[in-house]
Amino acid sequence: MKKDLVLGGLVLLSLWLISGIQAVKRFQDVRFHGKQSNDQGHHSQIRGWSPDRNTWDEQLYPAWKAGDARWENCWRGGKVEALLTSDSPALIGSNITFAVTLRFPRCQKENDDGDIIYDRKCRNDSFSYQDQYVYNWTKWVDDCNEGNCTFLNKFPDGRPFPHHPDWRRRNFVYIFQTLGQYYALSGRSSAVLSINTTNITAGTQMMEVSVYRRDHRRHYPVAKASAMYIVTEQIPLYVNISQKNDRNSSDKIFIKDSPITFDVKLHDPSHYLAKAAVSFNWTFGDGSGSFVSNNPLSSHTYTLLGNFSLNLTVKAAIPGPCKPVTPTTFIPTTYTSSTTTAPVTSNSTGNSTDLPFTETAFVTTEGSNVTTAPTTETTTHIQTTPAAGCFIDRYGYYKANIRIVDGILEVNIVEMTNVSPSEAQNAFIDFVVACQGSIPTDACTIISDSTCTIPQNEVCDEVVTTDECLVTLRRAFTGPGTYCVNITLGDDASLALASTLVSVSEGNVKATIAMVSCIKTLPMKD
Numbered sequence: 001m002k003k004d005l006v007l008g009g010l011v012l013l014s015l016w017l018i019s020g021i022q023a024v025k026r027f028q029d030v031r032f033h034g035k036q037s038n039d040q041g042h043h044s045q046i047r048g049w050s051p052d053r054n055t056w057d058e059q060l061y062p063a064w065k066a067g068d069a070r071w072e073n074c075w076r077g078g079k080v081e082a083l084l085t086s087d088s089p090a091l092i093g094s095n096i097t098f099a100v101t102l103r104f105p106r107c108q109k110e111n112d113d114g115d116i117i118y119d120r121k122c123r124n125d126s127f128s129y130q131d132q133y134v135y136n137w138t139k140w141v142d143d144c145n146e147g148n149c150t151f152l153n154k155f156p157d158g159r160p161f162p163h164h165p166d167w168r169r170r171n172f173v174y175i176f177q178t179l180g181q182y183y184a185l186s187g188r189s190s191a192v193l194s195i196n197t198t199n200i201t202a203g204t205q206m207m208e209v210s211v212y213r214r215d216h217r218r219h220y221p222v223a224k225a226s227a228m229y230i231v232t233e234q235i236p237l238y239v240n241i242s243q244k245n246d247r248n249s250s251d252k253i254f255i256k257d258s259p260i261t262f263d264v265k266l267h268d269p270s271h272y273l274a275k276a277a278v279s280f281n282w283t284f285g286d287g288s289g290s291f292v293s294n295n296p297l298s299s300h301t302y303t304l305l306g307n308f309s310l311n312l313t314v315k316a317a318i319p320g321p322c323k324p325v326t327p328t329t330f331i332p333t334t335y336t337s338s339t340t341t342a343p344v345t346s347n348s349t350g351n352s353t354d355l356p357f358t359e360t361a362f363v364t365t366e367g368s369n370v371t372t373a374p375t376t377e378t379t380t381h382i383q384t385t386p387a388a389g390c391f392i393d394r395y396g397y398y399k400a401n402i403r404i405v406d407g408i409l410e411v412n413i414v415e416m417t418n419v420s421p422s423e424a425q426n427a428f429i430d431f432v433v434a435c436q437g438s439i440p441t442d443a444c445t446i447i448s449d450s451t452c453t454i455p456q457n458e459v460c461d462e463v464v465t466t467d468e469c470l471v472t473l474r475r476a477f478t479g480p481g482t483y484c485v486n487i488t489l490g491d492d493a494s495l496a497l498a499s500t501l502v503s504v505s506e507g508n509v510k511a512t513i514a515m516v517s518c519i520k521t522l523p524m525k526d
Helices: 002-023 069-073
Strands: 080-088 095-103 108-109 116-118 133-135 172-178 181-187 190-196 205-213 220-232 237-243 254-255 260-266 277-283 292-295 297-300 308-318 352-353 363-365 390-405 406-419 427-437 442-448 454-464 470-477 481-490 495-505 508-512
Touching: 080 205, 080 220, 095 172, 095 205, 095 220, 133 237, 172 190, 237 254, 237 297, 237 390, 260 277, 260 308, 292 297, 297 363, 297 470, 297 481, 406 481, 427 495, 442 470
Parallel strands: 254 390, 352 390
Antiparallel strands: 080 095, 095 190, 108 116, 116 133, 172 181, 172 205, 190 363, 205 220, 237 260, 260 297, 277 292, 277 308, 308 390, 406 427, 427 470, 442 454, 442 481, 481 495, 495 508
16 A cells, blocks of 8 residues: 555656646747747857757746737737847848837837836827826836845846846846847847857848836736848848939940949948958959959949940958867878868968858847856857958859940030010020930920029920931020029930029020039939
């Protein structure tokens, strides 16, 4: 009998232990979208982050799945939305920054104390403001000091909140999760987090954030958000192509015998390439060879008509750590090696390598004195102080196909004639306009005030095709004064402009041709 009781007790104890083990929740269990495929396997530790195998205190931080009915009543007066953005894509080795902004229900806002209040200026017919506050955290902690309140000031893994001078205003907890790791911080209605990408695998990754509001005995979820971000081995860039008199640069059609400007913009928000030696190697596809420069702004003139393929290669030599020498063991017998050893990087001047390098990652957050709980995961950090002459080479590429056509290269007002009848109330002037290049198909005139800022009249006409580019336009002026006249001649691919000032007096018209500053303020039509 006693033996049966002992066995029964052991069975109950085993069941209790098993159920207790099963009840333990971990950070990886509370992800809104579940465990991601890119979280499988080993990922190098992001400095300051912790593995999501750590336990999650569900008593203090309830975890609700998508579709749980409790989401409907987790916030007074409606639902809170979390908007998660990043400055992705990020070049490996640079920092990527994530920003979370909370959007409160209509007529709610955060005040200077970090409390959520009703906006009295906002009209909401479906709700009456019986109280100024939605959540008055200031009142809850008004009579206590940090560490001596009814609040449980710790994160889901048990770490205490770090000390911040504005701790009373930090009433939200943000838990970021990516690549099988997490980072938690407290903040107000927005939070910013930056991480280094050196140890992050190139490709598309997902960042998730869970947002909790503080309460007396536990903290309640109010919103979740996720966003994809990209880490790449190639320098992110885009090229702005422009040309004087080009009618529409987005159609990739440009004019022969007129310089085209290529402005390369590197996407480097964390200034990772600030100390790099960057070169730009262009080939324009017209047999002119390659053009190499350290200036992101360059120009090229096509003298032939047709279609051309242009290519750009950007190279950045980034000062970086010299790779450690890998010791080689010599065995006097023939063997097959399953390990590939990267070439050794020396410390000589001008040495460079295209291979990824190992660097201690870092994290920056709002606030200071971030405390990280110890974990069982071991990470080996290699000394990464840059040495003279050691570089990491990174490349970026751009390709485009463009078409070169004839276009209007230049427009000049060569003659102005007063053709006003003696009895006419308005003054009429004939403008003779000459151009170089192709024959225009349309002509527009904008008459503005003397400062060229306030348009008064606009007239557009079709141009009769002739063998030469010489157009006569008759325009009326309603009264005495000084006018700014902008004349544009255009065809399908180009649009060229000339400007002049016209002075009209009572019973007399005086015209003076002069280039004026309103050229830059003229509204252009695509």
